[in-house]
Amino acid sequence: MKILIYGINYAPEMTGIGKYTGEMAAWLAARGHEVRVVTAPPYYPEWRVAEPYAANRYTHEWRDGAQVSRAPLWVPSKPRGKGRLVHLASFALASLPLMLRFALWRPDVVFCVAPSLLNAPTGWLAARLCGAHAWLHIQDFEVDAAFKLDILRGSWLKRTALAIERRLLKRFDSVSTISGKMLERAADKGVRAAQLVRFPNWASTDAVFPLARVSHLKATLGIAPDAVVVLYSGNMGLKQGLDVLSDATLALKDETGLAFVFCGSGPARAAIEAACGTLPNCRVIDLRPAEELNELLNLADIHVLPQRADAADLVMPSKLTGMFASGRAVIAMASPGTELHDTVAPRGMVVPPGDARSLAQAIRALAADPARRAQYGDAGRAFAVASLSRDAVLEDFEAHLRAVRAARKSPVVDSAKTPALEVVRDAERQG
Structure with missing residues (x-):
């Protein structure tokens, strides 16, 4: 399959979303898929661009079997409120030309990672332009969190942001997130059960394991x-x-x-x-x-x-x-x-x-x-x-990817048999 991954955080960031997106891309590439990535230079969690990368230019590299293109962005020294929004918007705008260019590559799936939700319109547009399956993966409900944590304030701004979020979520073909409770929240925001997929984060149990000695x-x-x-x-x-x-x-x-x-x-x-x-x-x-x-x-x-x-x-x-x-x-x-x-x-x-x-x-x-x-x-x-083993989680995810590609090529789809619905039903049975 041809898979285009789109998100602001990526390897070599060692914590948070970038770690998981980077490991996912490397795993998919090792399985024989063609993987391209549009992302930013690594900056998290230090909130400064790591050397030898630069914040003000486009770069391209191969990393763990995936072709990685990085768009410039502005990184605030104090990521709060409006500064954080400008930071996210700078990447969304700078990455737009790359996403339009890779739409010509005609991927089977465009996989967008949120945060940042500001990327989502571009990811959805690229998928529609090339007939790909538009997939949004939610690591954090950043709009809810921003207002609950007082990163953003204002009732009008909150109503507007939530309305835009709801509209975006409903437009994607698949919406995944990392826990059962977060699936429920996505459903409360208007995402249909047929769109929902549980895609949890995993543990690298081969790389992280108990030592029989005291750590050096x-x-x-x-x-x-x-x-x-x-x-x-x-x-x-x-x-x-x-x-x-x-x-x-x-x-x-x-x-x-x-x-x-x-x-x-x-x-x-x-x-x-x-x-x-x-x-x-x-x-x-x-x-x-x-x-x-x-x-x-x-x-x-x-x-x-x-x-x-x-x-x-x-x-x-x-x-x-x-x-x-x-x-x-x-x-x-x-x-x-x-x-x-x-x-x-x-x-x-x-x-x-x-x-x-x-x-x-x-x-x-x-x-x-x-x-x-x-x-x-x-x-x-x-x-x-x-x-939580990485292979088990990613093998299930790969099965979803193959199913959605097959569904797009088939004139008639029995949705009751799709893995996405099976995962949602399993999550519902487990409460």
């Missing part, structure tokens, strides 16, 4: 061999609720047997460094190279996944898959009834969002109970292997 990074960071390490690794953005983790860290600053590691970049990093960076039991570090990912995730005795309550079920944190795959214990902040709560609760600890005191108590209790940590780690690893 413990000595590198000057952490005592017997210290219990509490790790947060990933984007340091607004929706993560990292202020709560900072407060919990301050509450436990005198616990000499604990070591806190914040690993990543983003708008919230400066506040974390100001609050906790000078504490003797805290380290704030940059993301490690991709080849050190397993060492990093195995540095943790306890992974912590903070989350703002007002972001519940608008996003499903992608970092959770790696936490489970590492076989280390997880503490997540989530409300009962959310998918994050239901995913973590059988195999980790869950505390209320926004409650630093409860988080500190959970960290203290789990740090003192190595048997319980091992039990949670084993359960998370088993879940990752059984339900």
Whole structure:
């Protein structure tokens, strides 16, 4: 098949959406598909374009079997409000010529990744121009999240943005997202059941696995061999609720047997460094190279996944898959009834969002109970292997791609037998 992938984030970004889109493209190319990608130069989560890439020119490269074309964009130093919108719009406009050009390539599927939804009109147009299947994959409901997190404000702006989003979603042939609750939200926005596909993020269980030894990074960071390490690794953005983790860290600053590691970049990093960076039991570090990912995730005795309550079920944190795959214990902040709560609760600890005191108590209790940590780690690893393996998720996705291509070439389609509907029905049966 000929597959055109369109999204602002892509490899070599090591966290978030870019990691998954890059791995998907590489996997599809390895399976013999022709894959082309229109994206931006890597800038996330640091919010600056990584060397040797440039923000002001078009570039082309081959990466892991896929032909990757990068459009210029403007990257704000502080990604808030109007600046973030201008950032997204700059890529949407700059990538338009590339998408129109690749429409002449006549792909079978145009696969658009949101965020950013501002790309969606161009992706839909390119698909219509060449008769391709238009597929929109939603990693975050960014419009809902932007207003709930006060990134954007104003009732008129909100009504307008939601109306545009609803119109766009209904125009795509397929709309996928990463969890059952997010499928329900897409349906509430007017997407028909026949359009919906569950396409979860996956765990690279071969690349991330439990180590039988202590991670080398413990000595590198000057952490005592017997210290219990509490790790947060990933984007340091607004929706993560990292202020709560900072407060919990301050509450436990005198616990000499604990070591806190914040690993990543983003708008919230400066506040974390100001609050906790000078504490003797805290380290704030940059993301490690991709080849050190397993060492990093195995540095943790306890992974912590903070989350703002007002972001519940608008996003499903992608970092959770790696936490489970590492076989280390997880503490997540989530409300009962959310998918994050239901995913973590059988195999980790869950505390209320926004409650630093409860988080500190959970960290203290789990740090003192190595048997319980091992039990949670084993359960998370088993879940990752059984339900989140990359090959299983992507083989199912590939089956969807083949089905939609066959459907477009067939004059009569029995929609009751399409894999997309089977996945939706399966999600409905599981609640």
